[in-house]
Amino acid sequence: MAILIDGKKVAEEIKLELSLKVSDLKANGKTLPGLVAILVGDDPASHVYVNSKSKACAQVGFISKIENLDDRISEEALIDRIKYYNDHNDYHGILVQFPLPNGINEKNVIEAIDKKKDVDGFHPESVGNLVIGNDSFFPCTPYGIVELLLRYKIETEGKHVVIVGRSNIVGKPIANLLLQKRKGANAIVTICHSAADDLTKYTLQADILIAAIGKPNFIRGNMVKENAVVIDVGINRVEDKNSKKGYKIIGDVNFDEVEKKCSYITPVPGGVGPMTIAMLLENTYKAYINLTKN
Numbered sequence: 001m002a003i004l005i006d007g008k009k010v011a012e013e014i015k016l017e018l019s020l021k022v023s024d025l026k027a028n029g030k031t032l033p034g035l036v037a038i039l040v041g042d043d044p045a046s047h048v049y050v051n052s053k054s055k056a057c058a059q060v061g062f063i064s065k066i067e068n069l070d071d072r073i074s075e076e077a078l079i080d081r082i083k084y085y086n087d088h089n090d091y092h093g094i095l096v097q098f099p100l101p102n103g104i105n106e107k108n109v110i111e112a113i114d115k116k117k118d119v120d121g122f123h124p125e126s127v128g129n130l131v132i133g134n135d136s137f138f139p140c141t142p143y144g145i146v147e148l149l150l151r152y153k154i155e156t157e158g159k160h161v162v163i164v165g166r167s168n169i170v171g172k173p174i175a176n177l178l179l180q181k182r183k184g185a186n187a188i189v190t191i192c193h194s195a196a197d198d199l200t201k202y203t204l205q206a207d208i209l210i211a212a213i214g215k216p217n218f219i220r221g222n223m224v225k226e227n228a229v230v231i232d233v234g235i236n237r238v239e240d241k242n243s244k245k246g247y248k249i250i251g252d253v254n255f256d257e258v259e260k261k262c263s264y265i266t267p268v269p270g271g272v273g274p275m276t277i278a279m280l281l282e283n284t285y286k287a288y289i290n291l292t293k294n
């Protein structure tokens, strides 16, 4: 039986640490960290994510605002709103929830965000700094995975980390983070993806397997080495007639099969997901400190 990595609990610890910092700021009469989340259109999953982010801000005492824009908005008008918040002193972090409607170029939107407020860590300059090991905003999900491994004292040094998935949001940044020559990293990293003719050949080599594919139950028991650590990044909505909502959330890992073989595993929900939000708050606090230090 594997040990469950309780991301919900760790995320609560991080939020408690941040709320103590906010109490200090309040006691000293300082302005508070602020985050604006821009949501375009009415994608139900995006609404859920943005509301969770805003609720988490309130929980730690940050200022937060959701700006809900019509899905017919032009790219220019969206970028104008971003520029407005770039210049707004109350908001230290700007998040534009993805995906955006067809016709809006995500690359242009990301590049419009002030690098100092890039709490998602998606700006090309943040990405470049991460790759070469400079101080940077780390994308929240990979940052959350690193934090989980650290807090559970899971050794990464010299271990073989195999990542399934090569997205800009998870696969590529987690590879770069774990490759760094420092404590909590220094791993041997392989990224594999859908072009592999036999993914199992790679996944079976993993001391730490990170599944970020976006396909429910994709990683089966026979794809995992005995005693591996398994990190499930998947958030897949599947129909569930027994649930009031009509759906449930499951991961990329077939939990029942894999947990019998591995040493540690993150559940879905309650594993990586809550950490993504906690690290967004960490990044917002960092942006606030950098922007207000003079």
Ligand code: GUN
Pocket (backbone or CB within 6 Å): 095, 096, 097, 098, 099, 120, 140, 141, 169, 276
């Ligand atoms: N859509 C899916 N994941 C993310 C994320 O981490 N940040 C943003 N802005 N949009 C997303």
